[in-house]
Amino acid sequence: MRIVIGEDEALLRRGLAHVLEHAGHDVVGTAADGTELLRHTEERGPDLVITDIRMPPTHTDEGLVAALSIHRDHPEVAIVVLSQHVQRRAAVELLDVRPTRIGYLLKQRIADIETFCDDLERVRAGGTVLDPEIVELMLNRARRDDRALGRLTARQLEVLTLMAEGRTNAAIARALTITEKAVVGHASHIYDQLGLAPDGDDHRRVLAVLRYLRR
Amino acid sequence: MDGPARGRAPLRAALALVGVLVVVLGFLEVALALDAPDTAWSAAAFVVVGVLYAGCGLVAWSRRPSNRMGLLIVLGGVAIMAAALASTADPVLVALGTVVATLPFASVVHLVHAFPSGRLRSVPSRVLVVACYLVSLVLQVPLWAFSAAPPPGDLLLVADRPDLAALGAAVQSAAGASVLLATAVLLAGRLRRATPAQRRVLVPLYAYGVLAVPLLPVLAVVVGPLTGMSLEVVGLLQLIVVAGVPVAFTLAVLRGGFARTAELEELGAWLAADEVGRPELTAALARTLGDDTVQLVFRVHGSGDHADHVDAEGRPVVVPPVGHGRAAAEVELAGRPVGAVLYNALVADPDDVRSAAQVVAIAVDHERLTAELRASRTALDESRARIVAAGDRERRRIAQDLHDGLQVRLVVLAMEAQMVAGEAGACPAVAEAASGLRRGIDEAAAELRALVHAVMPAALVQRGLAAATEDLVDRVALPVHLESSVVDGVLPAVVESTAYFVVAEALANALKHADATRLCVRLVADVDELTVEVRDDGVGGVVLGAGTGLRGLADRVDAAGGALHVESPPGGGTRIRAVLPCAS
Numbered sequence: 172m173r174i175v176i177g178e179d180e181a182l183l184r185r186g187l188a189h190v191l192e193h194a195g196h197d198v199v200g201t202a203a204d205g206t207e208l209l210r211h212t213e214e215r216g217p218d219l220v221i222t223d224i225r226m227p228p229t230h231t232d233e234g235l236v237a238a239l240s241i242h243r244d245h246p247e248v249a250i251v252v253l254s255q256h257v258q259r260r261a262a263v264e265l266l267d268v269r270p271t272r273i274g275y276l277l278k279q280r281i282a283d284i285e286t287f288c289d290d291l292e293r294v295r296a297g298g299t300v301l302d303p304e305i306v307e308l309m310l311n312r313a314r315r316d317d318r319a320l321g322r323l324t325a326r327q328l329e330v331l332t333l334m335a336e337g338r339t340n341a342a343i344a345r346a347l348t349i350t351e352k353a354v355v356g357h358a359s360h361i362y363d364q365l366g367l368a369p370d371g372d373d374h375r376r377v378l379a380v381l382r383y384l385r386r
Numbered sequence: 387m388d389g390p391a392r393g394r395a396p397l398r399a400a401l402a403l404v405g406v407l408v409v410v411l412g413f414l415e416v417a418l419a420l421d422a423p424d425t426a427w428s429a430a431a432f433v434v435v436g437v438l439y440a441g442c443g444l445v446a447w448s449r450r451p452s453n454r455m456g457l458l459i460v461l462g463g464v465a466i467m468a469a470a471l472a473s474t475a476d477p478v479l480v481a482l483g484t485v486v487a488t489l490p491f492a493s494v495v496h497l498v499h500a501f502p503s504g505r506l507r508s509v510p511s512r513v514l515v516v517a518c519y520l521v522s523l524v525l526q527v528p529l530w531a532f533s534a535a536p537p538p539g540d541l542l543l544v545a546d547r548p549d550l551a552a553l554g555a556a557v558q559s560a561a562g563a564s565v566l567l568a569t570a571v572l573l574a575g576r577l578r579r580a581t582p583a584q585r586r587v588l589v590p591l592y593a594y595g596v597l598a599v600p601l602l603p604v605l606a607v608v609v610g611p612l613t614g615m616s617l618e619v620v621g622l623l624q625l626i627v628v629a630g631v632p633v634a635f636t637l638a639v640l641r642g643g644f645a646r647t648a649e650l651e652e653l654g655a656w657l658a659a660d661e662v663g664r665p666e667l668t669a670a671l672a673r674t675l676g677d678d679t680v681q682l683v684f685r686v687h688g689s690g691d692h693a694d695h696v697d698a699e700g701r702p703v704v705v706p707p708v709g710h711g712r713a714a715a716e717v718e719l720a721g722r723p724v725g726a727v728l729y730n731a732l733v734a735d736p737d738d739v740r741s742a743a744q745v746v747a748i749a750v751d752h753e754r755l756t757a758e759l760r761a762s763r764t765a766l767d768e769s770r771a772r773i774v775a776a777g778d779r780e781r782r783r784i785a786q787d788l789h790d791g792l793q794v795r796l797v798v799l800a801m802e803a804q805m806v807a808g809e810a811g812a813c814p815a816v817a818e819a820a821s822g823l824r825r826g827i828d829e830a831a832a833e834l835r836a837l838v839h840a841v842m843p844a845a846l847v848q849r850g851l852a853a854a855t856e857d858l859v860d861r862v863a864l865p866v867h868l869e870s871s872v873v874d875g876v877l878p879a880v881v882e883s884t885a886y887f888v889v890a891e892a893l894a895n896a897l898k899h900a901d902a903t904r905l906c907v908r909l910v911a912d913v914d915e916l917t918v919e920v921r922d923d924g925v926g927g928v929v930l931g932a933g934t935g936l937r938g939l940a941d942r943v944d945a946a947g948g949a950l951h952v953e954s955p956p957g958g959g960t961r962i963r964a965v966l967p968c969a970s
Binding site: 183187224231232254255256259279281282283284285311 | 789793796798801803808824838843847849857860861
C-alpha cells in the first residue's frame with residue numbers, strides 16, 4: 172500500500188520506511204512536522220498515514236492534530252497514530268471522529284514488525300486497532316463500575332481485551348493458543364453477559380465492544 | 387497612643403494637693419486682707435487671678451507632665467498671690483508683698499520666653515529672663531527702701547528719700563522697658579525662623595505676652611486718666627489682661643502637636659506594652675517630642691564602611707537632611723548605631739530627642755531587623771520559586787532528552803533485532819534469539835517509558851493538568867471520581883506541574899497505605915488560585931512531615947506560594963488539599 176510517514180526523528184523515520192518497504196509497501200512521502208504531513212497527504216494520495224503525536228515546532232500534539240484533521244477530511248485515508256505514551260483521551264478523540272480506518276499504538280509496537288504490519292493491513296481494510304495498553308485502561312475503567320464485566324472469567328476477559336484491540340478470531344486463537352472454536356464460544360458468552368448482539372463481522376464487533384467499554 | 391495613662395496617678399494626686407493648698411492659701415489671704423477694708427477688694431481680685439493661674443498651670447502640668455509651662459504658670463500664680471499680700475494689714479506680709487510687687491511681670495516674661503517647651507533654650511533668653519527677675523526684685527528696692535508709706539507699709543523703710551525713690555522707679559521702668567524691647571526683638575527672630583504653621587500659634591501668644599506686661603502700667607497711668615475711667619474699671623481691665631495670660635498659654639500647650647506631650651517614661655511603658663509597628667513608633671515619638679516632623683530612619687549595612695540610612699519604605703535618606711532647621715539624633719543600641727531620629731531643631735529639644743532615641747532604641751532595632759528579615763524572606767521565597775521552576779525545567783528537559791534520544795534508539799534497535807529474526811535464511815536458533823532480544827528491548831523500553839512518565843508525564847507537557855490528571859486517574863486500580871474545572875493551556879507551567887505532583891503523590895499514598903475503596907480528585911480553578919483536592923475513604927491517620935513524600939510535597943507547594951492541608955482523622959479517611967496561587 173501507499174504510505175506517508177510523519178516522524179520528526181530522522182533515525183526512526185528511516186528505520187520505519189525501511190521496514191515498510193521491506194514488507195512490500197510503498198513509502199510515498201516522509202514528513203518531519205504536521206504541516207508537511209498534511210501537504211504530503213493532499214498531494215500524494217496515500218492509502219495510509221502513520222504519524223507520531225509529538226512533532227515540531229512545539230513538540231506537544233501537532234501530530235495528533237494533523238491526524239484528526241486528515242481523519243476528518245479524508246475518510247478514504249487510513250491513519251495509524253503512534254505515541255511514546257498512550258492516553259485514553261487521544262484514543263477517544265480519534266474514535267469520536269470516526270471509529271473506522273483508525274489505529275492508535277505505542278511507538279514501541281513497531282518493533283514487532285509482523286504484528287505491526289498486520290495492524291496496518293487491518294486499519295487499511297477499514298478496521299480499528301487500539302494498543303493493548305489503551306484497551307487495558309478502558310477495560311479497567313469499565314470494570315470499576317460495571318458488574319457485568321466483573322462476572323466474566325479471566326479467560327473471557329482476555330478474549331474481550333483482544334477483541335477490543337481489533338484482533339480477528341484467528342489472531343485471538345493464536346495469541347491465547349486455543350482453538351478458533353473456543354474463541355467463538357467465549358465471544359458468544361461475552362455477548363450474552365454484556366447484552367451485545369452477536370456479530371460475525373470483525374469490524375463491527377470491535378466497534379460494539381468499544382462502544383460498550385466507553386459507556 | 388492610648389496607653390500612657392498608667393504611672394500618671396501619683397502625679398495627678400500631687401498636683402491636686404497643690405491645687406487644694408493654693409485655694410486654702412487664697413482663702414487665708416483674703417481673710418487676712420479683710421483687716422484692711424480699703425484694699426480688700428483688690429486683694430481678693432488678685433487672689434482670684436492667682437488661683438486662676440495656679441489652676442490653669444496645674445491642668446497643663448497634669449495633661450502634659452513633661453512640659454514645664456505648667457510649672458511656670460503655677461509659679462506665676464504664686465507670684466501674683468504673693469504680690470497681693472501688700473493689701474493685707476500685717477506688716478511682715480505687707481513687706482513681703484511690697485518686695486515681690488512686680489514679680490508677676492517677670493513671670494509673664496519668663497512664660498513668653500519659655501514657650502512652648504517651658505525651658506529656656508537660648509543664651510539670650512536666659513540672660514533676658516534673669517535680667518527681668520533682677521529688674522522686678524532688685525530695682526524694686528529703692529521703691530520700698532526710700533518711699534515712706536503709712537503703716538503697716540513702712541517696715542522696710544530705710545530713709546524717707548522721695549527723690550531716690552523716684553529715681554529708682556525711673557531706672558526700673560527704663561530697665562524693664564529695655565528687657566521687654568529685647569524680648570520682642572528676640573521673639574521676632576524666632577518667629578522668622580518658625581514654619582508658617584508654628585508661626586500661627588506663636589504670633590498671638592508672643593504678642594499677647596509682650597504687650598500684656600507694659601499694658602498694665604499703661605492702663606493705670608495713661609488710659610485711665612485720659613478716658614476718665616474710675617480706678618475700679620482700670621483695675622478690672624488690668625486683671626482681665628493678666629488673667630488672660632495663663633489661659634492663653636495653657637490652651638496653647640494643651641493643643642499639642644507643638645509642645646512635647648508625653649513623658650519619656652510613658653513612651654517606654656507604651657513600647658513595652660504593645661506590639662509596636664513603624665508608623666505607630668514614629669507617631670509616638672512625634673507626640674512625645676512635640677514635633678510633627680519627626681522621622682525615624684534605619685541604618686542598613688551599605689558596602690564597605692559607607693553605612694547608610696533608609697526610611698520606613700526602604701528609600702535612602704541623607705542624615706541629617708539639609709535645611710529647614712533639621713537635625714538628627716543617632717539611635718544607638720549597645721554602642722552600635724541602629725538608626726536615627728530626624729527632627730525639627732527649632733521645636734524639639736536635642737536632649738529630649740537623645741533621651742527618646744535611647745528609649746526607642748530596642749524598638750528601632752527590632753523594626754530594622756524585621757525590615758531586614760522581611761527583605762531576606764522575600765529573597766528566599768523568590769529563590770525557592772526559582773529553584774522549583776528550574777527543577778521543573780530540568781525535568782522537562784530530561785524527559786524530552788530521553789524521549790528524543792534513548793526511546794527512539796530502543797525502538798530502532800528493537801526493529802533491527804526483529805528484522806534479523808525475520809531475515810530469510812536465518813537459522814531458527816538465531817531467529818529465536820533475535821526475537822528474544824527484541825522482546826527484551828521492548829521490556830526495557832516499557833521501563834524507560836514508566837521512568838519518563840514519573841519524571842514529567844507526556845500528557846502534562848503535551849496537553850496540560852486536566853489531561854494529565856485524567857491519564858493518572860485512568861491508571862488507578864480503584865474507582866476514582868474526577869471533578870475538574872481546569873482548562874488546559876491556561877495555567878502557568880509551574881502551577882500545573884506542582885498541582886499534578888500533589889495529585890500523583892496523594893493518589894499513590896492512598897493506594898499504598900489507606901486501604902481505601904473509593905477515591906475522589908477535584909481540580910477547581912478560580913481567577914487567582916487553583917485548588918487541588920484528593921480524598922479517600924480509607925483508614926486515615928496520615929501525618930504531614932512524618933518523613934513521607936507529603937513533606938516534600940508541602941515544601942514544593944509552599945515554594946509555589948501555596949499551602950498544603952492534610953485532614954486525616956484515624957478511621958475517617960484522608961483529605962489532602964493544596965491551594966496554589968495562579969495569577970499569571
